Amino acid sequence: MSASTVMGLKERRQRERKQRRDQIIDAARSLLFEKGLHATSINQIAKRAELGVGTIYFYYKSKEEIFSALQEEGLELLFSRIFKISNMNLAADEKLREIGLEYMRFSKENRDYYDIINYFLASPGIIFVPNLKRKVDRHGSRIIGLIVETINAGTRAGLFQSINPRRDAITFWGTLHGLIQFRKLKDTVLAGDSHKNILNHAVDHFINGLRNRIS
Amino acid sequence: MSASTVMGLKERRQRERKQRRDQIIDAARSLLFEKGLHATSINQIAKRAELGVGTIYFYYKSKEEIFSALQEEGLELLFSRIFKISNMNLAADEKLREIGLEYMRFSKENRDYYDIINYFLASPGIIFVPNLKRKVDRHGSRIIGLIVETINAGTRAGLFQSINPRRDAITFWGTLHGLIQFRKLKDTVLAGDSHKNILNHAVDHFINGLRNRIS
Amino acid sequence: MSASTVMGLKERRQRERKQRRDQIIDAARSLLFEKGLHATSINQIAKRAELGVGTIYFYYKSKEEIFSALQEEGLELLFSRIFKISNMNLAADEKLREIGLEYMRFSKENRDYYDIINYFLASPGIIFVPNLKRKVDRHGSRIIGLIVETINAGTRAGLFQSINPRRDAITFWGTLHGLIQFRKLKDTVLAGDSHKNILNHAVDHFINGLRNRIS
Amino acid sequence: MSASTVMGLKERRQRERKQRRDQIIDAARSLLFEKGLHATSINQIAKRAELGVGTIYFYYKSKEEIFSALQEEGLELLFSRIFKISNMNLAADEKLREIGLEYMRFSKENRDYYDIINYFLASPGIIFVPNLKRKVDRHGSRIIGLIVETINAGTRAGLFQSINPRRDAITFWGTLHGLIQFRKLKDTVLAGDSHKNILNHAVDHFINGLRNRIS
């Protein structure tokens, strides 16, 4: 009986730990969405989570780790949105287009998630700690995997001719990501051209590159 | 003689102003290259330039303006490097490949310049002030212009079939930029595939997309 | 026993918090009295309080809040001094005179408190935040209240005929306040007339205005 | 001839000096009105006046001196407005009321002038330099003089009984000034009572005090 009590204790402990972590992430997320990346400090997170700052540091060893958890969430959400499209009954080329549009939509509608994903990608100083690396890998690769699948489906359907679908998928994703980064240039370098049109054009171009590689 | 003296004074003033501005930018650049973006503060710039902080603000009205000047330098350098390639005696498709490789090289060899260009592009908070917008426009557009020219040359040579070379150029540049952003994912999402190979692949793909649009 | 220990902890925490706040206010007050309003900065307060600047901000969320606390102290002191006179066994008219003299004395003997009260009143930029408003209201109104009472007592005693004692009280206070502001003009506009005599005259005049409104 | 030339030179010099001084004051005034007291710096004045900062210091030996000149302007304007009322064909009591209202209007419509007059009156640190003292004396006394005259006229007309019209005038002015200082307390201590009503009440009270001193 004493043993089972200890077991129960351990389990409860674990459950509570998870709850606390969630509680912290919830606070961090709501602040992130409210005030943006720069304006979210640990003290604020603690206040909103109704915990002491020390407690935050007990559950997460740095601010970066909290943001990394949020990034994971963002990647998860992104994946689920892309996944939904992957499962639609569409031709491979149309699917790629929808994926492209979906990523653009995601970057707009979930700007804060997008920003935090970018934060780790674009910040010169921040280095991925191994732990984080694994997570990004898992999520990022899954998204790339969906595109690979789509390309493979297109190849099987005779629409595409892809020799290295993985590289193609990465290229596709890179193109989307790069163009979204250009958002700020809308009125300057992009010469007022609609951002959406340019992205559509890029998707077309990419798809075109997948067709009949030898003419 | 008195007049010429006065003239000389004005000229000297102007020359000295330019020198001071350079002196400040030199200090800022060396700090940027040494310690990175985050660690470069006005106070440090002043210290290294052996000037009072007030003097810095006499020549540049904000930190952003200094960074913007550095960004301009970076864009200038980037342009000159792309420009050199544009003038090489190469077929249009080879030229595009070289441009792509050159951008990747630039982002590696001039990492700090690349970072500062990115700083304005990727930072959620920073908004382009009109003045900066104009500069980015000028430099960014010139680079896009070089690509447009190359695509047009390819079209004229019968290599490409581009209906909207401007959009194609932006797409090309976006692809390069996006893939370079993925650098950090080299060992994870990119599955260990060489960054260079992926970029080469992407360039191939892009060029392929420019050929025979209708098979 | 464990519970009582926890209780003790909380209580001690609270006590220490109060102590720290006092410590900070003490430092701020001593600086204010020593060097005046302009020369009192947060950094100096921290230094004198032997605390880090961050600690100051842990207890007070802005410089204004510290000053506001000091202002409150001043108002409290002022009230207590006026209150003492209110309780003296004097005729209403004599009481008003004593109140007037007391305010003048206060402005001289507690010049720094007077200055800081004025700081919020006369500074063009400073706006009362709601919180501060409430405090000023409470204290200011209590002082006005004492005068109202005195006027009412005079009316009941047949000395005065006040139809709107509140407005009379405000008028009275305004007169005192305005004349004290003229202190600097002593040797110029006031033509060397003793400041005290002028104030006495004004009080006489005010009291006279309260008597027999219709002759 | 040489003498007359020198004379002419001297005169021109003097004229130009005056012009420069005006030019500086114009710039300072326009900045004062635009940005308020705190936000007006010597550098900005210099820029707007299209002069070097050094030149400013050649004509005015400190920032305070410039503001003092502006204060003088304000007093001048105030005097002229009170003066206009003094010359109206009104009974003495009505005239006093109009003067009171006019001061309130002045403090509202010419807030910046009022602020700068107050700046010297209410700032703890600022001491009147003898030079400035004389000026304030001249202008302030003239305004007091107008009130004295009005009171005297009232006395002559049998409306008032003033034994010491100078002190009465100062009292009157003090009351007005003090009440205007209370502006910020409108919604708190003044209990929402209209500022104008209170001032009217105070004027009534004052006038009442002037009548039949012995009942």
Place this chain on the structure above:
DNA sequence: GATGAATGAGCCTTCATTCAT
């Protein structure tokens, strides 16, 4: 007379992190 570059102490405020309890 006129200039304007140079100063640098000083301003208020933020924040990730630590550690004694």
Place this chain on the structure above:
DNA sequence: GATGAATGAAGGCTCATTCAT
């Protein structure tokens, strides 16, 4: 496990004044 007080360097920026030319 949990707390929250304490830190203090660092951030960007302002400004009256001086002085060599």
